[in-house]
Amino acid sequence: MTTHKNSQGWRPQTLAVRGGQLRTGFQETAETLFLTSGYAYECPEEPEARFKGEQDGFTYTRYGNPTVSMFEARMAAFEGAPVARATASGMAAVSAVFLSALRVGDHVVAARAMFGACRFVVEDILARFGVTSTIVDGTDLDQWRKAVTPATKFFFLETPANPTLDIADLRAIAEIAHKAGARLVVDNAFASPALQRPMDFGADIVVHSSTKYIDGQGRAMGGVILCDEEFLSQHLQTYLRNTGPTISPFNAWLHLKSLETLNLRMKAHCENALAVANFLAKQKGVNRVLYPFRDDHPQVELAKAQMSGGGGVVTFALDGGKEEAFALLKAIRLIDISNNLGDAKSLMTHPATTTHCKMTPEARAQLGISDGMLRISVGLEDPADLCEDLEQALQKALP
Ligand SMILES: *Cc1c(COP(=O)(O)O)cnc(C)c1O
Numbered sequence: 001m002t003t004h005k006n007s008q009g010w011r012p013q014t015l016a017v018r019g020g021q022l023r024t025g026f027q028e029t030a031e032t033l034f035l036t037s038g039y040a041y042e043c044p045e046e047p048e049a050r051f052k053g054e055q056d057g058f059t060y061t062r063y064g065n066p067t068v069s070m071f072e073a074r075m076a077a078f079e080g081a082p083v084a085r086a087t088a089s090g091m092a093a094v095s096a097v098f099l100s101a102l103r104v105g106d107h108v109v110a111a112r113a114m115f116g117a118c119r120f121v122v123e124d125i126l127a128r129f130g131v132t133s134t135i136v137d138g139t140d141l142d143q144w145r146k147a148v149t150p151a152t153k154f155f156f157l158e159t160p161a162n163p164t165l166d167i168a169d170l171r172a173i174a175e176i177a178h179k180a181g182a183r184l185v186v187d188n189a190f191a192s193p194a195l196q197r198p199m200d201f202g203a204d205i206v207v208h209s210s211t212k213y214i215d216g217q218g219r220a221m222g223g224v225i226l227c228d229e230e231f232l233s234q235h236l237q238t239y240l241r242n243t244g245p246t247i248s249p250f251n252a253w254l255h256l257k258s259l260e261t262l263n264l265r266m267k268a269h270c271e272n273a274l275a276v277a278n279f280l281a282k283q284k285g286v287n288r289v290l291y292p293f294r295d296d297h298p299q300v301e302l303a304k305a306q307m308s309g310g311g312g313v314v315t316f317a318l319d320g321g322k323e324e325a326f327a328l329l330k331a332i333r334l335i336d337i338s339n340n341l342g343d344a345k346s347l348m349t350h351p352a353t354t355t356h357c358k359m360t361p362e363a364r365a366q367l368g369i370s371d372g373m374l375r376i377s378v379g380l381e382d383p384a385d386l387c388e389d390l391e392q393a394l395q396k397a398l399p
Contacts, residue, residue, distance in 0.1 A: 001022045001023065001024060001066065012077075012078055012080075012193070012197075012263075013263050015074065015077035015078050016074065016077075016078045016193075016259045016260060016262055017259075019073060019074040019076075019077035020069070020071070020072070020074035020076075020077060020256075021070060022066055022069070022070055030257075031067065031070055031253065031256055031257065032066070032067065033067055033249060033250060033253040034065055034066045034067045034249055035249050035250060036061065036065070036249070037060065037061045038060055038061070039057070039058045039059060039060070047059065061246065061249065062241065062244050062246050063241050065249045065252070067249040067252050067253045067256065068086050068246075068247055068249055068252040070252075070256050071086050071252040071253070071256040071259075072084040072085055072086050072224070074256060074259050075193070075208075075224050075226065075259070076226060078193045078259060078262075079188075079193045079197055079199060079206060079226050080197050080199050080200060081199055081206065081226035081227065081228075082227070082228045082229055083226070083227060083229060083232050084225065084226045084227075085225045085227075085232070085236060085237075086210070086222060086223065086224050086247040086252055086255075087222070087223040087224070087225065087240070087245045087246070087247055088222070088223065088245050088246060088247050088251075089209065089211060089221045089223050089245075090187075090189060090209025090210070090211055090212075090221075090223040091117050091118075091121070091223070092223050092245035093207045093208065093209070093223030093225045093245075094117075094118050094121055094207050094223075095121050095125070096225060096236065096239055096240060096243075096245055097154075097185055097205055097207060097225055097236070098121060098131075099239065099243075100235040100236045100238075100239030100240070101154075101231070101234075101235040101236075102131045102153060102154070103129075103130075103131075104129060104130030105130060105131075105151055106131045106132075106151055106152075107131070107134070107151040107152045107153065108122055108126065108131060108133045108134075108152070108153065108154045108156060109133070109134050109136060109144060109147040109152055109154070109155050109182075110133055110135055110136070110155070110156040111135075111136060111137070111156070111158065111161065112135050112136065112137055112138065112366070112367060113138055113158065113161035113162070113164060113166050113367055114156075114157075114158055114161065114162075115158060115162055115187065115189075115355075116355055116356060116358055118156070118158070118187065119135075122135075122156065123135070132151075134149075138157045138158075138159070138161065138166060138168040138173075139166050139167070139169075139299070141169065141172050141173065141176065144176050144177075145176055148176070148180040148182070152180050152181075152182045153183065154182055154183055154184075154185050155173060155176070155177040155182055155183070155184045155185065156184075156185045156186075156187075157173065157184075157185075157186060158187040158189070159186065159190075159191070159196075159306070160191065160292050160303070160307075160311055160313070161190075162190065162313075162351075162355065162375075163313070163315045163355065163369065163373065163375040164290055164315060164367060164368045164369065165190075165290045165291065165292050165297070165313065165315055166299070167292060167297075167299040167302045167303045167306065169302055170184075170198050170201035170306055171201045171202055174201060174202025175202065177204075178202070183204040183231070184198075184202065184204050184205070185203070185204065185205040185206075185207065186203040186205070186206050186207070187206075187207050187208075187209075188207070188208055189207075189208055189209040189212050189342075190212075190311055190313060191307055191311055192208075192212075192213040192214060192262060192266055193208075193262070194213075194262045194265075194266040194267075194308075194309075195266055195270070195307045195309045195311060196306055196308070201306060204227065204228070204231070205225065205226065205227045205231065206224075206225075207223065207224070207225055208223060208224040208226075209222075210222035210223060210224055211223070211340075211342070212340075212341055212342030213262065213265070213266065213342040214255050214258055214259065214262060214342075215254060215255055215258055215342070216258050216261070216262065216343070216344060217258070217343060217344050218340060218344070219254060220251040220254045221251060222247050222251045222252065222254075222255045223245075223247070265344075265380065266309060266311075267309065268380050269309075269311070269378060269379070269380065270293070270309035270310055270311060270312065272312070272378045272380065272381070272386065273291065273310060273311065273312045273313065273314050273376075273378040274291065274294070274310060275383040275386075275387065276314050276376060276378050276383060276387060276390070277289050277291035277294055277314045278294070279387040279390065279391075280314065280316045280390065281294070281296075283390075283391070283394055284394075284398070285318055285319050285320075285324075285398035286316050286317070286318060286319075286394070287317055287318070287319050287372075288316060288317040289314065289316045290315040290316065291310055291314050291315075292307065292310040292311060293307075293310030294310070312341070312342065312377055312378050312379075313341060313375060313377055313378070314375075314376045314378055315351075315373060315374070315375045315376075316373070316374060316376075317370050317373045317374075318372040318373075318374070318397070318398065319372065319398065320372050320398070321370070321372045322350070322352065322353070322371040322372070324372055324397055324398060325371065325372050325373070325374050327396070327397035327398075328374065328393050328394065328397035328398075329350060329374070330397075331392070331393035331396035332348060332389055332390070333389055333392070333393070334346070334381065334386065334389040335347065335348045335376065335386065335389055335390075336348070337349065339355055340377070341375075342377060343377060343379055344379050344380040345379045345380075345381070346376060346377065346378055346386055347376070347377045347379070348374055348375065348377075349374070349375050350373070350374055350375075351369050351373055351374075351375055352369055352370070352371050352373065355375075356369055
């Protein structure tokens, strides 16, 4: 296997295409899919040396696989992280960060606006093992400061957050975390490394659901953890090897190849999303449009300081409630009803009855999620067709 010798100094877009590539003796141009669980050795001394850690090389795909390694190396290069580890899903990545490093008595501070499953891990699973948590408004720096205890090990947030697209101030929150001796963990699934590199602002650990924009075509599950060598060697490596949230080499290969077009796709997602957001803001019956790069977003300046584009998700609220929102979903013809996001196909969901249905109405209200709210993951179709679809559906739903 050979690898590029000159990757030092390459820019992120070049690293997204070239980073981490390993070539076999055939000198293939495209990355190879190594669909294998095991590896054979020339002699018994070889596995002996590898198991002792004295020789590099693969032993078993739960421990490592060349295709998975290429995906990890490319992700680390793209995000500007020391190391990366891929997992079977975004939730496997999130839970591995916490479960590998926390023990009874530890404490976590997390932002309220959080992916539902992340909140379950923090509030329910960790609590069972004696790890306490404090949930704060991620946009309020004072709440982060006040939540710190001597046992605080992690700060955890998502920015932009689902579905209200609130922006958390990465630099300021990282500073508060570091002063408390805690690590800042950022879920970067909504922005992707093409639009936001949280480590540039002081984040210690970044997690991804590569199921979303990194795959980009709604095909395969995957997750990534980016961290430093110390966190990897002290906590993560042994946890991953022994508990086995291993990504399939096939899924890793899809996501590896998808990174080559991520920048291009994210530019188009952002352009289309802004066009849809601007269109919706002008429609009768739409009382609120949330998009990080629109001037009416309360944190537009912070969004522009941290992100190079507003992302592919637009959230809006209709006059009325669930009835009107469902009527709109029934009337759309091009956009699909789906709670997934980050697909080339535009997808729309009603957060109150899907992604955020487990919350009490009061908790939803606290997050600003109303019954008339809809979230669109704007895809790569022609934005004029998307706007026409929304226009005809709005006319039917809110005559
Ligand atoms: C989808 C998602 C996850 C979970 O990822 P899976 O790949 O579905 O396990 C976590 N965080 C955010 C922000 C997500 O959108």
